[in-house]
Amino acid sequence: MTELTIGRLADEAGVNVETIRYYQRRGLMPEPARPTHGHRRYADDAVRRVRFIKRAQGLGFTLGEIISLLKLDEAHACAETRDLAAHKLQVIEDKLDGLNVMRKALAALLRQCDNGSERGTCPIIHALAAD
Numbered sequence: 001m002t003e004l005t006i007g008r009l010a011d012e013a014g015v016n017v018e019t020i021r022y023y024q025r026r027g028l029m030p031e032p033a034r035p036t037h038g039h040r041r042y043a044d045d046a047v048r049r050v051r052f053i054k055r056a057q058g059l060g061f062t063l064g065e066i067i068s069l070l071k072l073d074e075a076h077a078c079a080e081t082r083d084l085a086a087h088k089l090q091v092i093e094d095k096l097d098g099l100n101v102m103r104k105a106l107a108a109l110l111r112q113c114d115n116g117s118e119r120g121t122c123p124i125i126h127a128l129a130a131d
Contacts, residue, residue: 003033003041013050020050026063028053028070060092 010017023029029049032040049070056066065084072080112123 002044004044004046006032006040006042009042009046009050012047013054015050015054023050023053027067028063060088 004012006017006020010020013020020029024031029046032042032046035041052070053063053066056069057063061069061084065088069081069084109124109127112127
């Protein structure tokens with residue numbers, strides 16, 4: 001079993017050293033062994049774990065949700081994992097709905113500006129300041 005320094009782990013996982021330390025503080029990474037001169041030494045599987053965390057973040061999972069995913073027993077956790085993923089998908093869809101409402105409202109305000117409102121007030125500022 002090869003042991004990695006924190007710098008090598010960060011390089012192989014595609015993150016920086018501070019990310020590894022942050023993951024440790026948040027409980028996403030186990031505290032590594034410090035056998036010689038107090039330097040952290042990580043097992044090979046630490047690279048897979050960091051990549052797992054980054055991929056999960058890329059799918060929108062929070063660090064708290066990722067901790068839950070990491071705690072699930074892979075052999076018996078498919079249903080729980082599916083439930084977490086389904087919930088995350090619903091959260092994303094709700095955010096997209098909200099963003100779509102904002103997009104439509106902003107587009108309508110921009111159309112008012114495009115209609116040549118040169119009477120001294122900006123329709124966007126006026127709409128934002130309205131009671």
